[in-house]
Amino acid sequence: MNLKRILLAAVLATAPSAAIADDFGVTDTAIRIAVQDSLSGAYSQYGVPSLNGVRYVFDKVNAEGGINGRKIEVVAEDDGCSPKQSVGVATKLASERSVLAVMGLTCSAAAIAVRDTVAPTTPMPFISFSSGGYTSSSPDLGGLKENFFFITPSVHTQGGALVNFVMNTLKPQRVAFIGQTDVYGKEGRQGVEAMLAEYGQKIIADDTMEPRGTDATAQVLKLKAANPDVVIAFLYQVPAQILLRQANELGLKATIVTSASVTDSSIYKSLPPAALENYYGSMMAKDVLDSARMKPIMDDLRARYPDVTFNPLVVSGIGAAELMVEALRSLGKDVTPEKLAKAIDQSKDVKTSALSYPVTFTPENHMGGRGLGIYEIKNNAEVLAMPGYWPGTEKASEPVVAN
């Protein structure tokens, strides 16, 4: 046997044990959990805060001795917010069997791609922080997978929540809608339409904006001509900023309410107070990040991770990690991915320290997010408009105060 054959035999003999751990990251002393998210590049503001939210919860649990004698280790994986890259990363994690579960997947397109292609091939549970979970909220909608869960309200649910808030608080006669030209805007419109129908109303003007448009003059003029009392907007940061600025410049007097994708306070700092007088934003957090209720968590987070700029998406990481800890604790020492997925599936009214709503999963509904909290801008700062969250899946006359 020559040297080449000996080396080849050695590689083949050791390769399986090196590449496939086969214990799903569970040892006598540790549990490995992956956070797969957008951690670099243009979309890292979506993944980095929630990754550190997860770390924050697990570090605290580890400092208290871990879960049934095991410390939780976080394995960070960058999916670049790309469906293709996400599927690649998730496939690697699934085939290596070196982590017990996967969290993260904040970008909806990436989450849906992994849910539909990788999740059915592995027993590992996935908890996504994205708002793409509408089709996982009922078996009839075709997206339900037994090991894939969404911690946040879907875009559709957000639409319902905003309508409940608007109809009960602002009591408009005429509601207009503006959404992005992509699936985010489309699903938001469906959610708004469905809940408005519960109130016997229809969208009176419906417009769209490019995610990277430079101008909203045409949209604002058309909305203004329709004379709405309220405009519900499903737009990302940049188009939302352009809409708010130009609505003020061009004299659109309607109250504008945005979905939870407006996450960065730089948007408010760029606008004159007049542009924010008739504006409400929405969020998944139980309160704005600089409020008295969130300040202890945020101070601790900022002290632990001084290089991270936190935005409201951090609460998804905290909420999901706390739910994960509760599910793991319920398993005792016998931890397997199948049992963990089942435990997550049985989560009922789990209250977390950061989310406004308690999380419930059932075998028929894997979208745990229930609704949105509402904030407004006063003195150039976000302020909670009212305590609690407005449900998005059913008609509601008032917000639910859970935490």
Next chain:
Amino acid sequence: MTLSMLPQLMVAGVVSGSIYALVALGLVIVFKATGVINFAHGTMIMLGAYLGVTAAGPLGLSYPLAIVVAVAVVAVIGLAINESVYRPLLTAPHIVQVLATLAIANVLSGSIHLLWGSNSYSFAPSERMSPVMVNPLVITGQQLLIVLSAIAAMAALAAFFRWTRWGKAMRALSQNERGANLCGISTGKVFRIAVTTGAAFGAVAGVLYAPLTLVDPSFGWLLIKGFAAAALGGLASLPGAVVGGIVLGLCESLWVAVLPALWAPSLSYLIIIAVLLIKPTGVFGTPSGQKL
């Protein structure tokens, strides 16, 4: 859409078009002198916006001073890139020079991300953002500034190419490099001036547009709009870049008023494809080979 909306839509189109024209001018300067499409131009625009927002924010400079700082720093970076990367590639095949601009775009983009992260930044609201004209038209000070700057930039460039020694040298080089070299025109110097000036124009576009929006890692996306404007007007034509930008801005504005915005992003690409099919040199461009 009603007819009463038309004047305001035209204003919006001219403002957007002026931004696109400024972006296109930066592309045209480099192309006119070197024959290279500068794919790093988008990152120069983005860098100008980031520097401007930092100079006006944390550094506390006034907006005019922030513009000067942003443009000066980006011009110096453009010069340094030319000396360190483009200059050694002067005699390299054309495709290598174009690929070098792509490489620079990636390196600069990564560097910007390392320095500023992925967060959004914004200029503080100012009086410039308040309308200076109302009823029937609403025009803000920043919008006026953008349009006037585009006109001034176009005039300055036209004067530069028509009356200055190096402007004439750039034109000569673009027509016949060997002949220009024989007359004592240095290809290296012309490249240096073109790349530095192009970078400065990118910064002007970025820092003028930034107060109207948020500055984030996708800001360099304006490049595609500038490229569509330059392709429409003619990649080597300064008036073409301006006219192309304004036409693109007006088309977008009117398109969104009449048709769903869903199709608006396609407009830039459709224009590029249509021009390449019908008149590859652009509306104002002239073919390189002419009949005697």
